[in-house]
Amino acid sequence: MKLNCKHLCHSLDLSLEELDYLFNLAKEMKKNPAKYSNSLAGHILGTLFFEPSTRTRLSFESAMLRLGGQVLGFSDSDQSSAKKGEGLWDTVRVMDGYCDIMVIRHPKEGSSLLASEYSQVPVINGGDGGHQHPTQTLTDLFTIVTEKGSLENKNFAFVGDLKHGRTVHSTLLALARYKGNKFTLISPSELKIPAYLREQLTKMGAEFEESTDLKSAISDADVLYSTRIQKERFFNEEDYLKLKDNYIINNCVLSHGKKDMLVLHPLPRVNEISIEVDSDPRAGFFRQAKLGVYIRMALIHTLIKGGHTNA
Ligand code: CP
Numbered sequence: 186m187k188l189n190c191k192h193l194c195h196s197l198d199l200s201l202e203e204l205d206y207l208f209n210l211a212k213e214m215k216k217n218p219a220k221y222s223n224s225l226a227g228h229i230l231g232t233l234f235f236e237p238s239t240r241t242r243l244s245f246e247s248a249m250l251r252l253g254g255q256v257l258g259f260s261d262s263d264q265s266s267a268k269k270g271e272g273l274w275d276t277v278r279v280m281d282g283y284c285d286i287m288v289i290r291h292p293k294e295g296s297s298l299l300a301s302e303y304s305q306v307p308v309i310n311g312g313d314g315g316h317q318h319p320t321q322t323l324t325d326l327f328t329i330v331t332e333k334g335s336l337e338n339k340n341f342a343f344v345g346d347l348k349h350g351r352t353v354h355s356t357l358l359a360l361a362r363y364k365g366n367k368f369t370l371i372s373p374s375e376l377k378i379p380a381y382l383r384e385q386l387t388k389m390g391a392e393f394e395e396s397t398d399l400k401s402a403i404s405d406a407d408v409l410y411s412t413r414i415q416k417e418r419f420f421n422e423e424d425y426l427k428l429k430d431n432y433i434i435n436n437c438v439l440s441h442g443k444k445d446m447l448v449l450h451p452l453p454r455v456n457e458i459s460i461e462v463d464s465d466p467r468a469g470f471f472r473q474a475k476l477g478v479y480i481r482m483a484l485i486h487t488l489i490k491g492g493h494t495n496a
Pocket of ligand 1: 238241318
């Protein structure tokens with residue numbers, strides 16, 4: 186399939202039909218990995234990580250290696266020429282000659298979009314500041330489809346740092362396009378979703394309410410999506426310390442949830458989900474991290490092999 190977009194910068198860049206295609210391809214790749222194990226031989230993925238990462242970078246690397254391709258890049262921008270003052274646009278123009286597709290994580294909002302304007306090869310946003318994380322969204326949606334059968338008619342409870350959490354911003358917008366979904370957004374009042382996102386959800390006709398009360402919101406939830414308080418986005422440590430342990434999901438909290446509720450978290454977690462929850466079958470976050478490899482395989486395979494319509 187040809188995607189309509191050359192780059193993936195935002196979670197709304199892909200149509201629902203394209204998302205369905207990627208979910209089906211990821212499922213097929215998971216079931217029959219040998220069929221794809223050489224499909225990207227001769228192709229190179231560039232990884233430009235200006236912020237720390239475990240899952241995004243390594244699941245992309247794993248995805249490319251499982252498709253028979255190769256990987257080059259950096260995970261510590263202090264070891265790149267950014268340290269000498271090189272602008273992202275120059276780094277991207279150079280990397281474009283070294284790889285066939287690149288994934289970029291950067292602390293500045295809009296950095297991937299900027300990079301896409303300077304790159305001849307597809308650019309994938311691996312997280313741009315507190316803005317977007319579209320491949321985490323692909324992972325989240327693929328996990329929900331895999332575990333709950335569909336992306337429609339669900340009650341979602343998002344809890345944590347809804348102000349800075351880029352995965353929340355990406356995934357909320359993506360889920361708001363599916364019919365019948367309802368959202369409860371639980372956070373301290375200081376960490377509510379940004380105004381632009383509230384306006385966008387309203388324009389899309391999304392049914393959502395904002396709350397500070399986790400226990401009452403959890404009883405109706407089909408999916409509970411927890412996020413870390415994003416320490417690195419705070420201007421001072423004192424504010425972070427005040428808010429960091431506001432919501433802790435433990436077995437007692439889970440006892441208020443449905444028996445088949447799915448608990449997701451993009452990870453890394455700090456304190457927001459107690460370790461005791463890991464043995465509850467509803468805890469889906471490690472399964473979610475693993476599914477991230479297959480959906481990224483499907484994405485890079487499709488961007489490289491299928492191409493796009495808006496060259
Ligand atoms: N979910 C996620 O983006 O994790 P990393 O920061 O480890 O990549």
